[in-house]
Amino acid sequence: GEDVEQSLFLSVREGDSSVINCTYTDSSSTYLYWYKQEPGAGLQLLTYIFSNMDMKQDQRLTVLLNKKDKHLSLRIADTQTGDSAIYFCAESQLNSGNTPLVFGKGTRLSVIA
Amino acid sequence: EPEVTQTPSHQVTQMGQEVILRCVPISNHLYFYWYRQILGQKVEFLVSFYNNEISEKSEIFDDQFSVERPDGSNFTLKIRSTKLEDSAMYFCASPAPGGTEAFFGQGTRLTVV
Numbered sequence: 001g002e003d004v005e006q007s008l009f010l011s012v013r014e015g016d017s018s019v020i021n022c023t024y025t026d027s028s029s030t031y032l033y034w035y036k037q038e039p040g041a042g043l044q045l046l047t048y049i050f051s052n053m054d055m056k057q058d059q060r061l062t063v064l065l066n067k068k069d070k071h072l073s074l075r076i077a078d079t080q081t082g083d084s085a086i087y088f089c090a091e092s093q094l095n096s097g098n099t100p101l102v103f104g105k106g107t108r109l110s111v112i113a
Numbered sequence: 114e115p116e117v118t119q120t121p122s123h124q125v126t127q128m129g130q131e132v133i134l135r136c137v138p139i140s141n142h143l144y145f146y147w148y149r150q151i152l153g154q155k156v157e158f159l160v161s162f163y164n165n166e167i168s169e170k171s172e173i174f175d176d177q178f179s180v181e182r183p184d185g186s187n188f189t190l191k192i193r194s195t196k197l198e199d200s201a202m203y204f205c206a207s208p209a210p211g212g213t214e215a216f217f218g219q220g221t222r223l224t225v226v
Contacts, residue, residue, distance in 0.1 A: 035217075041219060041220075042119075042217050042218055042220045043204060043206075043220075044217075045214055045215065045216065045217075048214065088156060090156075099169075100146065100161060100169065100171075101148075101156075101158065101215060102158070103148075103156040103157075104155065105154065106156075
């Protein structure tokens with residue numbers, strides 16, 4: 001079945017850039033998502049990218065997609081302490097928004113002041 | 114941003130008891146999902162619900178689980194006889210019609226003792 005893999009931990013200094021990586025196995029993935037989960041909170045959709053794109057930028061966030069290698073990354077510029085959270089990569093197969101998401105285990109980002 | 118509301122935020126129950134987790138999805142959304150996240154593990158799909166019936170379910174969603182939309186607004190997940198391994202965070206989600214963004218609730222933390 002589909003699988004999504006992420007490294008579990010990342011630690012960066014405040015003001016540096018963070019890069020969180022994700023790989024997935026399903027070549028029919030249509031949409032790829034990044035969600036943020038702060039302690040005790042729900043899943044907040046940060047951004048998503050359609051599989052025919054290779055880059056998407058939204059303020060401090062840049063998503064890069066290498067479809068050939070099935071590799072997705074999330075870059076956070078000028079990382080702040082408020083960015084400390086768990087970041088989940090997820091994929092879905094269809095573009096109608098009605099198929100279940102397949103999630104990775106999440107990357108815990110720690111920002112050191 | 115549209116909101117999905119879940120209650121309660123935390124529930125403690127004894128093994129063997131029935132629990133009902135509640136969700137108020139976004140009003141014009143058509144698909145509803147339940148996911149769960151066992152502590153330290155991936156967010157896993159449980160079930161999707163469309164047009165008042167189950168659309169898709171995972172192998173986790175066995176006979177102990179059921180979903181309902183009893184009054185046209187609330188969307189409930191019932192676990193008939195809870196087991197210790199049902200302890201997890203349960204998330205309700207609803208994607209926009211024809212859209213790509215799945216909005217998640219804050220989650221209900223279920224602890225079975």
